[in-house]
Amino acid sequence: MSEKDMQSYFDKLNEANSILKKSLKVESIDALAETLTNISDGKVYVENGVPNEDTAKKLEGIYNELKDLGLTPLQLKQAITVSIIKAQKDDKAEVNKLMTPDTIGLIASLIAYEVLNVQNKTNVNIVDPTVGTGNLLIEVIEQLNMTDKFKINAAALDNDDALIALTKSFSEVMNLNIDAYHQDSIADWDITDIDMAVADLPVGYYPIDDNAKNFKTKSDEGHSYVHHLLIEQTMNNLNDGGIGIFIVPSQIFQTDQAKKLSEWMVSSVYLQAVLDLPAGLFASKEAQKAVVVLQKHGADAKQVGNVLMGTIPDTNNPKLFEGFKDQLQDWAKNFKG
Structure with missing residues (x-):
């Protein structure tokens, strides 16, 4: 498993997160929590038609690509922690x-x-x-x-x-x-x-x-x-x-x-x-x-x-x-x- 695959995982996770953030109109950290839940469940959570069908299909495609990368737990954790740092930066999270x-x-x-x-x-x-x-x-x-x-x-x-x-x-x-x-x-x-x-x-x-x-x-x-x-x-x-x-x-x-x-x-x-x-x-x-x-x-x-x-x-x-x-x-x- 290469650095390239980890970078690829981070990029795709980031893409999924941006799509969901826009669709749900929430902060980056909320979108990331939802993204990770979706990945864990293997499906997109839809409430009152949000995200819409096209967005949900697109997200499912990205989740499948993430799964196919087959990261080890250690690499998976590294990719997620980098995503958390990015989301907190985007949200200008407080120091505590x-x-x-x-x-x-x-x-x-x-x-x-x-x-x-x-x-x-x-x-x-x-x-x-x-x-x-x-x-x-x-x-x-x-x-x-x-x-x-x-x-x-x-x-x-x-x-x-x-x-x-x-x-x-x-x-x-x-x-x-x-x-x-x-x-x-x-x-x-x-x-x-x-x-x-x-x-x-x-x-x-x-x-x-x-x-x-x-x-x-x-x-x-x-x-x-x-x-x-x-x-x-x-x-x-x-x-x-x-x-x-x-x-x-x-x-x-x-x-x-x-x-x-x-x-x-x-x-x-x-x-x-x-x-x-x-x-x-x-x-x-x-x-x-x-x-x-x-x-x-x-x-x-x-x-x-x-x-x-x-x-x-x-x-x-x-x-x-x-x-x-x-x-x-x-x-x-x-x-x-």
């Missing part, structure tokens, strides 16, 4: 909704793998409470699936209906089963029995003070930070000893609301790792993010001897990155039950 890059998904999956492997888990229930485009969760699942060691059940939550629809259709095309919930993740969750969470958290203030009032990480005055509330809510919903892998601003422990976050952490979770992501992934120092790994109290959970800290090397530097993987393995031994 932009797709999480594959590299961050790869790093999150390495951390997840090392911990789950040491814990000898075979069935794993994973949630992403701010799933967005779905790329972080899907990358983590794909990477874990490649090891053939786990049976993964996944759930996704997001308050953006267009993005949750995209996550669902993206996962269907990838032949993954993700239960998707359109909801505010600060509100009560319907799902239980969760072993692990992965999330690239939106950053900013949470507008509904009434929902925030029961959280220990809430601000004493004014709006609370949404990423603090989401960390607390997610960890509360995990099984005892459950692991949360969160992508957060590097400055998370240096803000005016950091004290509340730290106080809650001391009482409810173990802070097991704080790792700055490679600087090359971000446009500026201000935009820099880190991975924070938390473990809920209970079960066999205990504080690791040495919290894993530092900066993750660039994945393009194999020697340094292998060294980081060795560090991860040593650290993960702390999670033996």
Whole structure:
């Protein structure tokens, strides 16, 4: 399978998307979600005569051409992620909704793998409470699936209906089963029995003070930070000893609301790792993010001897990155039950 076929897939997917966008008069991201659902179902969804018969025929022809290209799951995912980036650019999507890059998904999956492997888990229930485009969760699942060691059940939550629809259709095309919930993740969750969470958290203030009032990480005055509330809510919903892998601003422990976050952490979770992501992934120092790994109290959970800290090397530097993987393995031994 060549680069040419992947480019061809992207071009045809883009063509189908443009046709559907025009026909349905929607944003690019909505059109892409519908396109992927159609591809997954193998037919064009028509409601009240839209798209019309000629357009539907044309789309079906493109879908058949896409199928004939026979991409591997990895190539398929690459073609779809490029399409998501294009659609978000067309829609001028806000920063908090932009797709999480594959590299961050790869790093999150390495951390997840090392911990789950040491814990000898075979069935794993994973949630992403701010799933967005779905790329972080899907990358983590794909990477874990490649090891053939786990049976993964996944759930996704997001308050953006267009993005949750995209996550669902993206996962269907990838032949993954993700239960998707359109909801505010600060509100009560319907799902239980969760072993692990992965999330690239939106950053900013949470507008509904009434929902925030029961959280220990809430601000004493004014709006609370949404990423603090989401960390607390997610960890509360995990099984005892459950692991949360969160992508957060590097400055998370240096803000005016950091004290509340730290106080809650001391009482409810173990802070097991704080790792700055490679600087090359971000446009500026201000935009820099880190991975924070938390473990809920209970079960066999205990504080690791040495919290894993530092900066993750660039994945393009194999020697340094292998060294980081060795560090991860040593650290993960702390999670033996």
